Amino acid sequence: MPLPKAELHLHIEGTLEPELAFRLAARNGVVLPYADTEALREAYLFKDLQSFLNLYYELMTVLRTEQDFEDLANAYLARAAAQGVRHAEIFFDPQAHIARGVPMRTIVEGLWRALGRSTENHGMSTRLIMCFLRDESADSALETLEAARPHLDRIIGVGLDSAEVGHPPAKFREVYEMAADLGLRRVAHAGEEGPPAYITEALDLLGVERVDHGLRCMEDPDLVARLVRERIPLTLCPLSNVRLRAVDVLAEHPLRAMLEAGLLCTVNSDDPAYFGGYVADNYHAVRDALGLTKEQMRELARNSFRASFLEDDEDLRSRYLAEVDAYEFGDGPHGTPGRG
Ligand SMILES: Nc1ncnc2[nH]cnc12
Numbered sequence: 001m002p003l004p005k006a007e008l009h010l011h012i013e014g015t016l017e018p019e020l021a022f023r024l025a026a027r028n029g030v031v032l033p034y035a036d037t038e039a040l041r042e043a044y045l046f047k048d049l050q051s052f053l054n055l056y057y058e059l060m061t062v063l064r065t066e067q068d069f070e071d072l073a074n075a076y077l078a079r080a081a082a083q084g085v086r087h088a089e090i091f092f093d094p095q096a097h098i099a100r101g102v103p104m105r106t107i108v109e110g111l112w113r114a115l116g117r118s119t120e121n122h123g124m125s126t127r128l129i130m131c132f133l134r135d136e137s138a139d140s141a142l143e144t145l146e147a148a149r150p151h152l153d154r155i156i157g158v159g160l161d162s163a164e165v166g167h168p169p170a171k172f173r174e175v176y177e178m179a180a181d182l183g184l185r186r187v188a189h190a191g192e193e194g195p196p197a198y199i200t201e202a203l204d205l206l207g208v209e210r211v212d213h214g215l216r217c218m219e220d221p222d223l224v225a226r227l228v229r230e231r232i233p234l235t236l237c238p239l240s241n242v243r244l245r246a247v248d249v250l251a252e253h254p255l256r257a258m259l260e261a262g263l264l265c266t267v268n269s270d271d272p273a274y275f276g277g278y279v280a281d282n283y284h285a286v287r288d289a290l291g292l293t294k295e296q297m298r299e300l301a302r303n304s305f306r307a308s309f310l311e312d313d314e315d316l317r318s319r320y321l322a323e324v325d326a327y328e329f330g331d332g333p334h335g336t337p338g339r340g
């Protein structure tokens with residue numbers, strides 16, 4: 001049995017596996033510029049965030065109908081449940097679909113057909129977070145928030161993603177203020193490729209409650225002290241950081257140092273179809289590369305529920321935390337179960 005955990009940094013479009021991409025392409029009459037799934041997989045050699053994003057946006061053009069979004073979400077939920085995910089807060093990128101003529105309603109209702117039944121079908125609770133693309137204009141983000149208004153019963157928060165460097169959080173101050181006024185939770189990618197100052201800006205100007213990645217905070221001791229003091233969660237994505245060359249090799253990932261500094265770290269998969277593993281694969285990879293102890297693994301799982309937006313269901317959060325506390329590790333390497 002895998003360690004129970006929450007996943008808090010997961011782009012649903014980043015769960016599009018090559019097999020499903022080709023199936024949806026055939027269903028929708030979309031021609032992909034790859035001969036087959038093998039040729040597509042060979043394109044998964046990224047030199048930085050932008051080189052990944054180019055492929056990510058290209059491949060998601062196969063998503064057209066409610067059924068497509070439902071199928072995508074159900075495929076993720078099945079994989080995540082098998083990896084011990086009990087709760088997922090899932091990002092989506094509406095601007096990337098709306099720009100291709102797919103209405104907001106199709107995206108949200110399609111995802112909801114899967115997420116609205118995630119407890120019955122997959123034993124998982126789920127929430128939906130809408131991201132703004134930071135390499136699009138502030139006006140486009142405002143229009144997107146407006147388009148989401150009729151669907152806010154399905155969406156708990158807003159995030160900020162896509163190409164980071166040159167697109168500081170300050171650009172999105174107004175739309176985050178409006179989101180706060182609408183009662184939405186706020187997160188943002190910051191400090192993945194961008195400097196520590198972007199993390200500070202996200203906190204001070206956007207009022208984010210959680211930082212996605214936040215990896216580069218380690219370059220600024222005063223910022224680390226602040227994140228520790230204010231208990232700001234970071235949603236780290238170790239396999240993503242290696243594939244996008246934010247770190248050279250996993251053994252050099254700062255996760256262990258971050259935990260030891262007292263940061264509220266969580267481990268997540270980001271875009272698992274592209275980065276070589278879902279969330280338990282990320283847990284196992286850091287365990288093996290950094291020699292994390294059983295108690296550090298348990299702490300990561302606890303942190304994932306503590307950092308989640310389950311304030312709307314504290315009973316459920318308590319139940320999940322009790323599952324983590326009761327979890328018995330096996331006798332595998334580092335005292336963790338072979339598959340846990
Ligand atoms: N890791 C990442 N960083 C920024 N934007 C993204 N969109 C999907 N994955 C992303």
Ligand SMILES: [Zn+2]
Pocket residue numbers: 009010011161189212270
């Ligand atoms: Zn991300």
